[in-house]
Amino acid sequence: MASIRKSAESAATGERQRAMGLLAKASRAELQAAFDALGDKPAAQPVRGPETGLVMVRGRIGGGGAPFNLGEATVTRASVRLEDGTVGHGQALGTDSAKARLTAIFDALFQQPARRAGVEALLDVVAARIADEDAEKARQTAATRVDFFTMVRGED
Amino acid sequence: MYVAVKGGEAAISNAHRLLADRRRGDRSLPAIGIEQIVAQLGLAVDRVMAEASLYDRSLAALAVRQARGDMIEAIFILRAYRTTLPRFGYSKPVETGDMRVERRVSATYKDLPGGQLLGPTFDYTHRLLDPSLLTDEAVEAPLEREEAGEPVMRVSDILAGEGLVEDDGSLPDGHVAGDLTREPLEFPMARDLRLQALARGDEGFLLALGYSTQRGYARTHPFVGEVRIGEVEVELDMPELGFSVSLGRIQVTECQMIAQFKGSAKNPPQFTRGYGLVFGQSERKAMAMSLVDRALRAEEFGEDIVAPAQDEEFVISHSDNVQATGFVEHLKLPHYVDFQAELDLVRRMRREYEAAQNIDLPEAAE
Numbered sequence: 001m002a003s004i005r006k007s008a009e010s011a012a013t014g015e016r017q018r019a020m021g022l023l024a025k026a027s028r029a030e031l032q033a034a035f036d037a038l039g040d041k042p043a044a045q046p047v048r049g050p051e052t053g054l055v056m057v058r059g060r061i062g063g064g065g066a067p068f069n070l071g072e073a074t075v076t077r078a079s080v081r082l083e084d085g086t087v088g089h090g091q092a093l094g095t096d097s098a099k100a101r102l103t104a105i106f107d108a109l110f111q112q113p114a115r116r117a118g119v120e121a122l123l124d125v126v127a128a129r130i131a132d133e134d135a136e137k138a139r140q141t142a143a144t145r146v147d148f149f150t151m152v153r154g155e156d
Numbered sequence: 157m158y159v160a161v162k163g164g165e166a167a168i169s170n171a172h173r174l175l176a177d178r179r180r181g182d183r184s185l186p187a188i189g190i191e192q193i194v195a196q197l198g199l200a201v202d203r204v205m206a207e208a209s210l211y212d213r214s215l216a217a218l219a220v221r222q223a224r225g226d227m228i229e230a231i232f233i234l235r236a237y238r239t240t241l242p243r244f245g246y247s248k249p250v251e252t253g254d255m256r257v258e259r260r261v262s263a264t265y266k267d268l269p270g271g272q273l274l275g276p277t278f279d280y281t282h283r284l285l286d287p288s289l290l291t292d293e294a295v296e297a298p299l300e301r302e303e304a305g306e307p308v309m310r311v312s313d314i315l316a317g318e319g320l321v322e323d324d325g326s327l328p329d330g331h332v333a334g335d336l337t338r339e340p341l342e343f344p345m346a347r348d349l350r351l352q353a354l355a356r357g358d359e360g361f362l363l364a365l366g367y368s369t370q371r372g373y374a375r376t377h378p379f380v381g382e383v384r385i386g387e388v389e390v391e392l393d394m395p396e397l398g399f400s401v402s403l404g405r406i407q408v409t410e411c412q413m414i415a416q417f418k419g420s421a422k423n424p425p426q427f428t429r430g431y432g433l434v435f436g437q438s439e440r441k442a443m444a445m446s447l448v449d450r451a452l453r454a455e456e457f458g459e460d461i462v463a464p465a466q467d468e469e470f471v472i473s474h475s476d477n478v479q480a481t482g483f484v485e486h487l488k489l490p491h492y493v494d495f496q497a498e499l500d501l502v503r504r505m506r507r508e509y510e511a512a513q514n515i516d517l518p519e520a521a522e
Contacts, residue, residue, distance in 0.1 A: 013399050053242040055392055055403065056335065057211065058249040059355075059433045061347060062324030063310060063410060067249045067333045068348035070355050071435055073211035073390060075244055075403055089397065093404035094212065095391065134256060139300035141258050142258035144274040148266060 019110045019123055023103045024092040031102040034122040042115075044105050050078035050097035054059050076100040082108045121152045179224050193217035202407075202436025203227060207477060208234035209337075209356040210407050211435050228358075232478050248391045248400055252410045252433070255386040257308045259437075263380040264315075264414060270308030275385060276437075311381040312412050312429065321414065343469045350452055350472060351445075355434055357475030359441045365465040366447035373463035374451045377416035378430070385409045387438050409438045413446035420458045428457065444450040 023031070037042070054072040061068055077091035078100040088098045110119040125156025180187065194201055194217045204216040208231045218236055223229035259275025262268055274280075315321035327346060334349035341353075354362065369376055394401050411432035418423040420424035430450025431443035451465040464470055474480060 001301075016397075017399055017401060024402055024404050028371060051242070053244040054210075055244050055390070056246045056337075057406065058247050058388055059252070059334065059351075059408075060324065061351065062250045062312065062429055062431050063252045063412065063433075064312075064325040065324030066331065066348060068351045069246070069333055069335050069337075070250070070352070070408075070433055071206070071209035071211060072238060072243075072337075073247075073403075073406060074215065074241070075392070077244065086298070089394070091392070091394075091401065091403055093406065095503075120486070136300070137258060138303045140298045141273050141275055142303035143299040143301040144259075144276075145301070146272040146274065 016107070016110060019119065020089070020091075020103075020107055021108055022123045022126045022130075023090065025130055026103070028096055028099040028102070030100060030122065030126055031106065033107070034118075034125075035102055038118065042105060042109060044080040044082055044088075044101075044108065046101075047079040047081050047087060048077070050076055050100040051101070052076045052095045052097070078104045080104040080108060082112075084089070084112070085116075086111050159211060179222075188221060190214055190217045190221065193220055199437060200225070200227065202438050203359060203441070204230045204234055206255070206435040206438050206441060207231045207356055207358060210234050212387050225255070228481050232481065235478050245392055247403070248393065250388040250390060250406075250408065252384070252388060252408065253310055253313075254340075255308075255384060255408075255410075256385050256386050256405075257386040259386070260308050260382060260384040261380070262311050262382040264311060264382075268309060268311065268314060270306055271304070273308070308384070310412070311414075314383070315414070315427060319426075322345045322423075322429055323428070325431065341472065343472070345468065347449075347453070350468065351431065351433070351449060353472045353475055354432075354445045354448060357445070358440070358477035358480070359444065361475055361477070361480075362444040362448050363440060366444035366452070368463065369447050369465045370452045374445070374454065374459075374466045376430075376450050378447060378450065379414045380443065381412035381414040383409065383411045383439055383442065385439065404462060407436055409434045409436065409442040411439070411442035411446040413443070413450055415450050423457070425453070452504070 053077045055073060056072050057070045058061045058067045059070040060066065073093055074095050075091055075093055076095055076097055076099070077089070078097070079087060079089050080101065081087050082105075088104040088106070088111070090103025090105075090107055091104060092099060106119050106122065109115040172352075194213045197217075197220065198213075200220055201213055201216045204219055204227060205213065208216065208219070210216070215237065216230070218238075219230035219233040220227075222233060236513050257270070258271060259277060260270060260273045262272065266272075293349075312321060312324065316323070325347060327348060330349075331346065334346060334352070336349060336352055341349075368374070370378070385407070387407050389405055390403045391400045393399075393405055409432075411430075413430035413432070414427045415430060417423070417426055417428040428450065430446035430448070430453070432445035432449065434442045434445065448465055448471060451463070452468050452471060454461050454466040459466070461467065
């Protein structure tokens with residue numbers, strides 16, 4: 001029983017993790033368009049931020065060894081509370097406060113079963129855009145792959 | 157007696173107004189925008205991010221514009237800005253093995269999983285000035301090819317299969333990665349802290365040191381195992397949620413330098429490694445960093461320390477160009493009192509010297 005609850009929890013965690021990761025990669029325009037399209041706009045009270053700070057990005061020695069501190073990156077985050085008490089967190093690289101706030105609102109909506117589908121629609125748009133961009137870049141890179149051929153030597 | 161003096165407020169204010177005018181330049185030309193700098197001077201932006209040790213393309217471009225293209229000034233401005241921000245935390249280590257590769261070349265293996273991917277490189281260009289860039293001629297879209305879908309395998313993993321190369325680089329259990337933005341530098345230092353210092357080190361300084369190792373000042377017989385450029389995911393643990401969250405992607409350049417090692421009493425003959433990891437597309441810097449990283453491991457391998465590139469205190473103390481420019485450039489600030497004291501001293505010594513010459517003269521005449 002406990003293990004069933006635990007796996008259900010970790011599945012929910014995994015879904016929210018995926019949603020937050022996509023929201024972080026969403027453009028402000030995508031978030032704003034999705035927000036504008038919402039039928040009933042949620043009333044969101046700020047809990048924290050938006051605030052900009054730094055995350056120290058770590059690498060690994062040799063690519064896979066012990067961690068070391070590579071350098072910092074700007075990160076902007078915000079937390080909001082909806083009327084029913086649901087708290088949402090938004091955080092992404094960069095200094096865009098409006099994006100962080102919108103991200104937090106969508107994270108909160110994602111946790112509400114009744115409104116999750118609307119957020120999923122936004123996530124689909126973001127995921128499709130990223131997949132397209134990645135695939136295009138990969139095809140462009142593939143065109144620069146070296147095809148070696150062996151020169152024919154000698155006469156025979 | 158020193159009498160405090162003031163002055164120069166008006167001159168300073170007018171100088172800064174003049175600076176703003178010269179920065180803007182000819183008003184009949186359009187002003188350059190931040191997006192244009194990010195898009196069209198991207199490698200300058202990347203260098204500023206790397207050496208300021210702050211990943212943010214827009215802010216780095218702003219710094220480049222504000223500094224009129226003076227890279228070290230731009231790095232200085234961005235470094236100063238970062239001190240105004242709170243620290244949210246430390247990311248999970250980025251996984252360069254999972255990189256979305258846009259360039260990867262290996263000098264050690266011709267045919268390797270993932271292939272030789274040239275990407276947007278200056279290599280094999282003729283380095284001839286291109287008159288077509290004098291005007292805004294249309295640029296062709298890049299060609300595309302279906303990708304093989306083959307993972308871009310790390311060269312170090314290929315070599316590791318044979319056991320002929322050392323591991324990625326471990327530190328003792330319980331070692332916490334040092335952070336030079338939090339504690340003062342102390343020598344000797346562990347390799348993790350050295351890599352942090354090198355990652356933000358001056359490209360020119362590291363390039364010269366790397367070059368010196370090739371010319372015989374700490375010879376290491378290096379090969380580029382691989383250089384790869386691409387995007388990696390940055391993930392942050394969220395204590396309030398109990399899981400980690402992706403914050404987005406950053407572009408990095410990684411260099412795995414492979415060096416010959418004949419072995420010692422402790423270690424069998426094998427290849428050793430130097431590592432370079434830099435923000436943005438910064439291949440020259442990543443390569444120089446990996447050469448210097450390897451040279452600085454001399455003591456670890458029982459090699460004689462005979463060259464500047466092997467001297468940890470020398471290299472790390474002088475690799476930061478913000479510190480270096482601060483100390484060199486401070487020499488132009490008023491030193492009126494110091495100099496007055498030295499002038500008095502030299503005058504007195506000169507009088508004593510001349511007095512001694514005068515006494516000696518009659519004797520010499522005899």
